[in-house]
């Protein structure tokens with residue numbers, strides 16, 4: 498039995514053909530189309546599915562279904578993406594045109610939900626019934642299993658945790674326009690903005706002596722999350738203080754998740770985590786105890802790397818079919 502997984506991001510689309518054990522036979526990546534209407538994106542996915550099939554000796558007849566983990570927001574009843582924040586389309590029809598084209602069932606999850614499915618079937622969360630996957634990347638999102646049930650929500654948009662309030666003073670404004678949201682502080686796009694806000698409070702001399710000043714030439718518009726973590730890795734005091742504050746906000750966000758869902762394991766993924774494992778984990782473990790009421794879960798980093806969403810997409814096909822993956 499074979500499964501097709503599709504990972505739809507604002508930057509890249511990735512398609513994989515895998516067997517039910519989660520072994521990829523072929524995997525291709527393309528830049529996400531950004532022009533025309535949403536159907537252009539659907540057509541791109543269809544072309545990539547055909548290509549991934551051609552790259553193997555598997556016949557479409559032996560493929561049981563197509564799973565899609567995608568950026569949202571979703572309207573799962575209609576199987577479409579509605580007004581995605583980072584793509585210039587009003588609507589991207591996924592399920593109906595792809596089911597018609599391939600005559601296979603198409604299962605759709607938001608990308609963070611796909612992440613937790615990937616972890617539960619193939620990752621460090623294998624078999625864990627109360628499991629949360631949190632991705633910290635351009636934004637912040639989560640996928641959640643409670644008592645073995647994947648939480649999906651009425652439209653497929655459950656746990657937009659990046660927009661939980663973590664700062665009652667609302668010092669930073671989120672990309673969504675509201676104040677105090679988690680991803681405004683510690684996502685890849687939030688970190689440089691929050692860092693600039695913090696730097697403004699530091700003694701001027703310390704700032705001018707800092708590696709961050711050298712890296713940006715004092716032009717803070719050039720600051721990136723990578724610069725902050727790279728400077729911290731080299732022991733820069735200002736960067737280390739920023740990383741500590743970022744970690745404290747992450748601890749607050751994760752503590753909210755622990756208090757709401759009571760997981761036994763939280764798996765962290767996303768580029769900000771994967772590139773800076775120690776600097777993300779250490780402050781989280783230091784501060785989370787200040788905010789949790791429930792018993793602390795284990796906190797680990799994904800071992801599926803950037804493929805976690807693809808694993809979840811193929812896992813979505815398995816889950817809908819009520820099959821267990823075979824080890």
Ligand SMILES: [Zn+2]
Nearest residue numbers: 660671673678
């Ligand atoms: Zn927000």
